[in-house]
Amino acid sequence: MHKVLHIDPAKCTGCLSCEMACSYEHFGVFATSKSRIKVFDFHHTGRKVPYTCTQCDEAWCLHACPVEAITVDKVTGAKVVSEATCVGCKVCTIACPFGTINYVAETGKVQKCDLCGGQPACAEACPTGAITYIDANWTGLARMQQWADKLGNQSAPAAA
Known part of the structure; x- marks a missing residue:
């Protein structure tokens, strides 16, 4: 569960x-x-x-990502951004209807809640x-x- x-x-x-x-x-x-x-x-x-991030079942951000940088953590179910894979195109930020994915100028990548690996700080x-x-x-x-x-x-x- x-x-x-x-x-x-x-x-x-x-x-x-x-x-x-x-x-x-x-x-x-x-x-x-x-x-x-x-x-x-x-x-x-x-x-x-x-x-x-509400970790949507539909996960529009995940489906919109052209490089598959957003994946589902099998343990927590969180939709997690791989910074190594993300190219910073921001398509996921447009796809998210809640505006909970943010572009980080310092890294040129996006970030969103990852549930802290199952122990949200x-x-x-x-x-x-x-x-x-x-x-x-x-x-x-x-x-x-x-x-x-x-x-x-x-x-x-x-x-x-």
Whole structure:
């Protein structure tokens, strides 16, 4: 069973611990600009919402990459960018409907959440539990699939 990042915006205080932990995990520095998770600040309401790659099943970024630099980690299920293979064309950034793949000017490559190999630093650092790493089934994905099946999401019966 794969796990996913679960984000509860109601618990986020905007402390940026997740961004700091991510940048430290991947670059060894505390620099929010290098983080693969971002906290969006809705200034007009005061709400803070962490967001990062949702590791889509469809994975448009993976399918769009012309050099196959994005692959699926067999252990975590994360869609991971191989910096050695990436040519920095940014096609994946265009393909991602959520804007969670970022071009890094210093390297000329892209980066996105890789779930830290199964121990996401952002979830471990979050003091309020706004970011947790949980079983994918807990998110209700299976229940949504069952409901969709009731509404006609089944495969067409095979022709006799």
